[in-house]
Every structure is written in C-alpha cells, then in structure tokens.
Amino acid sequence: MLTRYKLLLSTTLARYFPRTAAYLEAEKHAAAERLKAAPKAKGKPAARKKGPTAKRAGKGAGPTKKPVRRASVGIYPAAALKITAAQEQAMRENVARAVTAGMVGAPSDEQWAMILGRQPLTRIFAGAGSGKSTTLVLRVVFMLCHLNIEPERLTVISFTNASCVELRERLLKVLAFWQAPIEERAVRDCVRTFHSAMGVLAREALGSPVWFEQLGDRAASEPDNPLAGGRLAAAQSRLLKEVYQRCYAEDPAFRSQVHALLGSPVPDELKPLPKAPMQPFKVSGELHAVPLHEAFYGQAGFIESIGIRIEQLAVETVPCSEHEREFLGALQIFWTALQQHLDQQGVLTFNGAFQQLTRMLDEGDARLPAAALASLSHLLIDEFQDVSPQIVQWLQAVHRRLAREAGAVSLMAIGDDWQSIYGWRGSSPELFMDFDRHFPSKGKGKSAVLMLQANYRSIEPVIRDAEAILSDVAFKQDKRTAAIHSTPAGGHGVQVVTPFELARHLPDLLREISAQCEYAEAIGSQERTAVLLLGRRNETLKEVQVALDRKLPVKVYTIHRAKGLQAEVAIIVDDCMPVMSHPLRNALYAHSGFFSNSYDQAMGDESLRLGYVAVTRGVSRVLWFVRKPQGATRSLKLR
Numbered sequence: 007m008l009t010r011y012k013l014l015l016s017t018t019l020a021r022y023f024p025r026t027a028a029y030l031e032a033e034k035h036a037a038a039e040r041l042k043a044a045p046k047a048k049g050k051p052a053a054r055k056k057g058p059t060a061k062r063a064g065k066g067a068g069p070t071k072k073p074v075r076r077a078s079v080g081i082y083p084a085a086a087l088k089i090t091a092a093q094e095q096a097m098r099e100n101v102a103r104a105v106t107a108g109m110v111g112a113p114s115d116e117q118w119a120m121i122l123g124r125q126p127l128t129r130i131f132a133g134a135g136s137g138k139s140t141t142l143v144l145r146v147v148f149m150l151c152h153l154n155i156e157p158e159r160l161t162v163i164s165f166t167n168a169s170c171v172e173l174r175e176r177l178l179k180v181l182a183f184w185q186a187p188i189e190e191r192a193v194r195d196c197v198r199t200f201h202s203a204m205g206v207l208a209r210e211a212l213g214s215p216v217w218f219e220q221l222g223d224r225a226a227s228e229p230d231n232p233l234a235g236g237r238l239a240a241a242q243s244r245l246l247k248e249v250y251q252r253c254y255a256e257d258p259a260f261r262s263q264v265h266a267l268l269g270s271p272v273p274d275e276l277k278p279l280p281k282a283p284m285q286p287f288k289v290s291g292e293l294h295a296v297p298l299h300e301a302f303y304g305q306a307g308f309i310e311s312i313g314i315r316i317e318q319l320a321v322e323t324v325p326c327s328e329h330e331r332e333f334l335g336a337l338q339i340f341w342t343a344l345q346q347h348l349d350q351q352g353v354l355t356f357n358g359a360f361q362q363l364t365r366m367l368d369e370g371d372a373r374l375p376a377a378a379l380a381s382l383s384h385l386l387i388d389e390f391q392d393v394s395p396q397i398v399q400w401l402q403a404v405h406r407r408l409a410r411e412a413g414a415v416s417l418m419a420i421g422d423d424w425q426s427i428y429g430w431r432g433s434s435p436e437l438f439m440d441f442d443r444h445f446p447s448k449g450k451g452k453s454a455v456l457m458l459q460a461n462y463r464s465i466e467p468v469i470r471d472a473e474a475i476l477s478d479v480a481f482k483q484d485k486r487t488a489a490i491h492s493t494p495a496g497g498h499g500v501q502v503v504t505p506f507e508l509a510r511h512l513p514d515l516l517r518e519i520s521a522q523c524e525y526a527e528a529i530g531s532q533e534r535t536a537v538l539l540l541g542r543r544n545e546t547l548k549e550v551q552v553a554l555d556r557k558l559p560v561k562v563y564t565i566h567r568a569k570g571l572q573a574e575v576a577i578i579v580d581d582c583m584p585v586m587s588h589p590l591r592n593a594l595y596a597h598s599g600f601f602s603n604s605y606d607q608a609m610g611d612e613s614l615r616l617g618y619v620a621v622t623r624g625v626s627r628v629l630w631f632v633r634k635p636q637g638a639t640r641s642l643k644l645r
C-alpha cells in the first residue's frame with residue numbers, strides 16, 4: 007500500500023515538477039552508483055580517490071549537491087598546451103599566404119583564438135555562419151603542421167559521412183597548400199563520424215560485427231550517423247517481427263502485456279495459440295501508430311541514447327503511469343530476446359556496441375589497450391550540441407582510459423546550442439552547456455570557452471529575425487551575432503506568407519520560387535544555390551518537388567538535412583510546431599538523471615530552434631509559408 011502511494015506521489019510530482027523529479031532521481035542514482043562502486047574499487051585502488059567530487063559531497067547535508075553521472079575524477083590536464091611563439095608566427099605567416107592565394111578568408115580575432123587555442127579542454131560556441139567549419143580546418147592544420155601532432159593521434163568528428171567527405175576534401179586542399187608531408191590516407195582517416203570512430207574500436211574488440219542498422223543495405227560501408235531513425239529496411243523489420251512473434255509464442259507474461267497494451271482479451275490458453283497481433287499501436291506523443299515491434303524498437307533507441315541500459319532498467323522506478331510501465335516491461339522482454347537473437351548471428355546495433363565498448367573501457371578490458379585508442383587522443387568534435395548522453399559516456403570512457411594509461415588527451419568541442427535539433431533522437435544541448443560536469447579537468451581547471459559571433463553568411467535583418475524566434479527558449483547560451491555583409495537592395499528578413507495551404511496555394515508557391523531565382527540572378531548572387539526550399543516533413547516537400555521546374559537553381563531539403571547549407575534565398579514551408587506531450591519520454595528523461603528539463607519542454611524549445619536553423623540558411627532573403635502564424639512564426643508576427 008505504502009509503495010503504491012509512494013509511486014503515485016512520485017508520478018504526480020514528476021509530471022508537475024519535472025526538474026525536481028529529475029534532481030531527486032539523480033540523487034537516488036548517485037547513491038546507488040556510490041554503493042555499486044564501493045566493492046569494485048577494491049581491485050582498482052588508484053581509480054577512485056577522493057577528488058573534488060567527494061569534497062563537494064561533504065558540504066551539503068547527506069546527498070551530493072550536483073546531479074549524477076558526472077565523470078568524478080578529472081580527465082583533462084589543467085596546464086596549457088606548450089605552444090611556442092615561433093610556432094604561432096609560422097602559422098600566421100602561412101595563413102597570410104593562403105589568404106593572398108584566395109584559399110581561405112582572413113581569420114577574425116575570435117577565429118584566431120580558436121585556431122591557436124592552448125587549453126586541452128576547449129568549448130566553442132559558434133553561431134550560424136560563423137565560419138566554424140573553415141576555422142576547424144585551420145585548427146587541424148595548426149595541430150598537424152605546426153604542433154607536430156601525428157595524424158594517427160588526432161580525430162575530427164563530423165556529424166555525417168557526407169559532412170566528413172566535405173571536411174576531408176577541405177582539409178586535404180589546405181594541407182596541400184602547406185606542403186605538409188602527411189600521407190593522404192592518414193588525413194582521410196582523421197575525419198570520422200562518432201559511429202565510424204566507434205566502428206574502428208568495434209573491429210578491434212568486438213570481432214567486426216555486422217551492423218543491424220545496415221542490414222539489407224548492400225552499399226553500406228562505414229557506419230554512419232543514423233539520422234532518420236525509425237525508418238526500417240525490410241530485413242530489419244523482418245528480424246524484429248520474428249523476435250516479437252517468438253516472444254509472444256513463448257512468454258505468457260509478454261503475451262498478456264501485449265494484449266493489455268492493445269486493449270484486446272488474452273487468448274484462451276487451452277486453445278491453439280493465435281499469431282502475435284500486428285495491429286498498429288500508438289505510443290502517446292508519437293505521430294503515427296506502428297506495429298508493436300516497431301514501437302519497441304523506436305523507443306528502445308531513444309532509451310539507450312539517453313544513457314539508460316534497457317536490461318538494467320528498474321521499470322517500477324520509472325515515474326510513469328501503469329500503461330507506460332506495461333509498455334516498458336514488454337519492451338524489456340522483447341529487447342532482451344532481440345539482443346540474444348542478434349548475438350547468435352553476429353549482428354550488433356550501434357547503441358549496443360557503444361554500450362559494450364564503454365563498459366569494456368571502464369573495466370580496463372585488455373581487448374582495448376590504450377594503443378588501440380591512440381587516434382582518439384586529440385579530439386575535435388563538430389556539432390557538439392547534438393551529442394547524446396550515450397556518446398558522452400563513451401567519450402568519457404575513452405579519454406579517461408587514455409589519460410590514465412597513455413598521457414596527453416585533448417578535446418575541442420565546437421557547437422551551437424541554438425542549432426540543436428536532434429532531441430527527439432536523445433541528444434541534448436544541455437550536455438554542451440553543462441560541459442564541465444561531463445568532461446572534468448584535473449584540479450580546479452575548467453574548459454576554456456570561446457565564442458564565434460560574427461556571421462559571414464546572412465544579412466542583419468535575417469539574423470535579427472532568426473534570433474527573435476529564439477526569444478521564448480528558456481535554456482540557452484547568451485550570445486548576439488552580428489552580420490559581416492551589408493544588406494543588398496531588395497534584401498530582407500523573414501516575410502511570413504499566410505494563409506498557406508499546399509493543396510490550394512501550390513501554384514503561388516511555384517511562382518514565388520521562380521521569382522526568387524530571378525532575384526538571385528539579378529543581384530549577381532555568388533551562392534551555388536539560389537533557393538533552398540525547406541520543410542519539416544518529407545511529404546510536403548515531395549509534393550512541391552514534383553511540380554517544380556527542374557532547371558531552376560533550387561535545392562529541396564528537410565530542415566534537419568539542411569544543416570551546414572546555405573542559399574541566397576531560403577523558402578520555408580510548414581510550421582515548426584512542437585508535437586503533443588510524450589508522457590513516456592518525460593518519465594524516461596526524469597529517470598535518466600542527465601537533464602534538468604522535461605522532454606516536452608525540450609521539444610518545445612527544439613521546435614523554435616528548428617525554425618532558427620531554417621531561417622539562418624538564407625543569405626539575403628527568407629520567406630516562410632504557413633497556414634497560420636503559430637510556434638516559431640508567431641514570434642515573427644509579433645515583432
């Protein structure tokens with residue numbers, strides 16, 4: 007009775023006070039982890055000394071003041087990197103030559119601060135169009151050519167295989183100008199996605215697994231960041247269905263959970279067992295209903311991304327309703343069976359591999375010697391605002407192990423919390439903003455914080471409107487970007503065109519797209535693309551695309567895919583409204599101990615940030631077609 011009452015109370019508290027609930031949950035985990043850690047420490051006396059964490063813990067009454075899951079022992083040296091005046095001078099001279107040759111633009115002071123940075127742990131808040139990719143290339147060149155760091159000890163993490171290809175080419179071009187005697191192969195290996203870098207370790211320690219995410223994809227080679235998530239290939243879907251049917255046939259508890267979820271009666275045990283039900287199920291907060299095995303897979307990916315191990319999840323402690331707990335219970339049975347099934351076939355999910363490698367690194371497993379990690383010693387990570395707790399745990403484990411066994415490590419994290427748009431996949435800008443908690447320096451050191459605030463892409467009115475959209479985002483880094491380029495005749499900020507219904511107004515939209523192409527030509531635009539047509543959903547964009555004149559210099563992308571791209575004019579269709587409340591993910595968010603926001607709050611903020619990303623693709627004009635002003639476009643109407 008008392009347990010039920012406590013559960014009811016904690017569920018209600020979690021719903022109405024998500025931050026408090028997250029904090030309390032974090033405290034509970036902290037205590038549990040301390041207990042877990044105590045006997046383990048026996049075998050490894052050096053690993054867990056009393057550090058700054060322990061000191062702070064002693065200050066408060068009882069539990070620690072800070073939330074859980076920080077890397078308690080410092081990883082990064084507090085001392086600055088040794089950079090001589092001669093090295094700096096040589097870099098400045100070479101950059102000056104490259105500028106004269108038209109290879110790069112002259113770096114600004116803030117860009118120089120990033121190129122020549124001395125702190126082993128640096129965080130760079132780089133606004134949209136601030137030249138972070140350009141500056142990142144110069145930083146790598148400085149490290150390789152002037153600080154003489156071997157390419158085998160450095161990795162640049164870019165977001166997707168496609169962005170890696172682009173970055174590699176830029177890097178090779180600049181290195182060729184420097185006439186650096188570095189093998190092309192070594193340079194190419196320096197640039198990877200998180201998944202590709204993890205894949206290198208998996209080949210070393212997990213026996214070259216077949217990736218579940220690449221099943222049925224004959225062209226797949228390097229593991230890529232699985233951005234789309236949820237869209238399953240036939241081979242994957244078949245495998246999930248097989249496991250689901252087996253669980254249903256063999257496990258009575260799973261059977262009754264399935265029927266409870268679907269609201270159908272459990273079949274008579276005395277009669278022959280029917281096939282597992284395939285009717286669609288809608289997780290509250292998701293847009294579509296899908297068969298249960300797909301719903302389990304979709305939510306499991308999210309759960310693992312936010313750093314929760316499904317097999318260790320104490321379902322009864324998750325602050326959610328009975329119905330959601332039923333879902334989690336069934337998911338747990340399904341997931342355990344799926345892991346066994348995959349294991350037998352030598353198949354592994356990306357998340358599964360991240361988890362296994364993190365555990366092996368934490369436990370000092372001999373299959374992952376420091377030499378195998380050497381390429382990750384000096385890490386430069388782009389788009390850091392889109393990392394997930396799971397990636398943070400993996401990074402911590404890699405660098406903690408390297409720092410302990412091989413010495414110098416460094417981490418440069420480059421990102422823009424204003425452009426964080428993958429929260430629905432489990433990433434969060436909170437990890438970038440709360441960086442020092444997750445990536446602690448030794449002693450009292452902290453990460454150096456640099457800002458890139460000049461905008462080399464968009465004109466002032468576009469930037470001001472983009473920032474107006476963010477005015478309702480509560481949790482963000484304060485910065486104010488300024489335009490470098492002046493406004494051309496006819497340039498303007500966001501024009502909201504309303505009312506817009508695709509079925510009725512498609513001809514108007516097509517006319518506008520042509521007119522904007524003419525505008526780009528008339529002003530002698532230097533942009534490779536005249537118009538970027540952007541939207542939240544593929545379906546809307548496809549409808550426009552089939553009707554579009556193919557000869558026009560127009561590119562069509564979802565906003566998520568348009569990261570890093572730009573055009574003279576950005577035309578946005580659809581609104582960026584947050585979707586409905588997601589009770590299950592709210593509960594999991596609170597349970598994970600990583601976040602101070604609720605999932606719903608995070609999604610509300612993210613929908614505004616998505617608008618920001620879309621608008622900042624435009625150089626001198628932005629048009630936004632919406633049914634009625636709401637969400638991001640409402641703030642623009644209120645300007």
Ligand SMILES: Nc1ncnc2c1ncn2[C@@H]1O[C@H](COP(=O)(O)OP(=O)(O)OP(=O)(O)O)[C@@H](O)[C@H]1O
Nearest residue numbers: 111112113114134135136137138139140462569570
């Ligand atoms: N110092 C500079 N001088 C002149 N042009 C610059 C300079 N730095 C960057 N640029 C130009 O600004 C534009 C944006 O640069 P880049 O693509 O590196 O930005 P970004 O910060 O990666 O953008 P986003 O995060 O919005 O994708 C590019 O056209 C680049 O050549």
